[in-house]
Amino acid sequence: MPAFRIAPAIADAFPDTLIALVTATGLRGHEPWPHTTTALEELEQQLADGSWHPADETDPRIEAWHTAYRSFGTNPRRIRPSVDALGRRLTKKGTLPRINPAVDSYNAASVRHGLPAGAFDLDHVTGDVDIRHADGTESFTPLGEPDTVENPKPGEIIYADTTGVLTRHWNHRDAHRTRVTENSTHVAFVLETLHATRDGDLLKVAAEELQDLLAPHTAQMAVHYLSPAQPQATV
Numbered sequence: 486m487p488a489f490r491i492a493p494a495i496a497d498a499f500p501d502t503l504i505a506l507v508t509a510t511g512l513r514g515h516e517p518w519p520h521t522t523t524a525l526e527e528l529e530q531q532l533a534d535g536s537w538h539p540a541d542e543t544d545p546r547i548e549a550w551h552t553a554y555r556s557f558g559t560n561p562r563r564i565r566p567s568v569d570a571l572g573r574r575l576t577k578k579g580t581l582p583r584i585n586p587a588v589d590s591y592n593a594a595s596v597r598h599g600l601p602a603g604a605f606d607l608d609h610v611t612g613d614v615d616i617r618h619a620d621g622t623e624s625f626t627p628l629g630e631p632d633t634v635e636n637p638k639p640g641e642i643i644y645a646d647t648t649g650v651l652t653r654h655w656n657h658r659d660a661h662r663t664r665v666t667e668n669s670t671h672v673a674f675v676l677e678t679l680h681a682t683r684d685g686d687l688l689k690v691a692a693e694e695l696q697d698l699l700a701p702h703t704a705q706m707a708v709h710y711l712s713p714a715q716p717q718a719t720v
Contacts, residue, residue: 487607490716499713521593597694626662
């Protein structure tokens with residue numbers, strides 16, 4: 486069972502970080518997920534009728550991530566935090582992507598609450614996962630580009646296991662190796678905030694909503710929270 490850890494340097498630099506880890510075992514990705522379908526359609530309808538809009542870069546939740554990206558040398562308007570990119574796509578197209586039920590579920594929770602989200606197929610994770618600064622020697626193969634190998638810049642914040650990088654720029658893009666598909670049965674979902682004192686309750690609501698979407702389609706779930714005060718959880 487892998488442990489997820491926040492490195493001390495990350496805890497020091499971002500002392501109000503809170504990360505929800507929702508793990509699902511026995512996930513059934515090939516069956517219909519009607520509640521997830523409804524969640525996506527409701528967001529799209531609310532956008533269309535003007536009753537709701539995704540958080541944009543003027544929102545404090547997104548602005549915090551832009552500031553964090555700049556702190557480790559990433560231009561957030563060129564390489565955007567995942568929730569920022571997802572919200573912009575929804576605003577422009579009027580629809581959210583349909584990838585597979587598990588991914589669609591965390592996308593719905595992410596864009597509804599303005600919080601970055603991601604997921605890892607734990608059957609393809611090796612060893613423990615550390616949220617840390619890159620040293621520049623690590624390798625990363627981007628989602629959807631299995632023949633591409635990149636090296637994060639030194640100082641860039643990454644999720645990494647013993648084989649390589651699972652996300653670049655903290656939460657900009659996931660790795661191909663640990664991508665979640667319809668065949669994934671053991672998955673760790675991640676929701677993040679840099680301002681727990683302000684948005685910790687929002688994060689917990691988002692995690693609960695994600696669990697509600699997952700619950701009919703999984704045998705077992707658990708939720709853990711990572712913070713500088715509790716920097717490690719075994720999932």
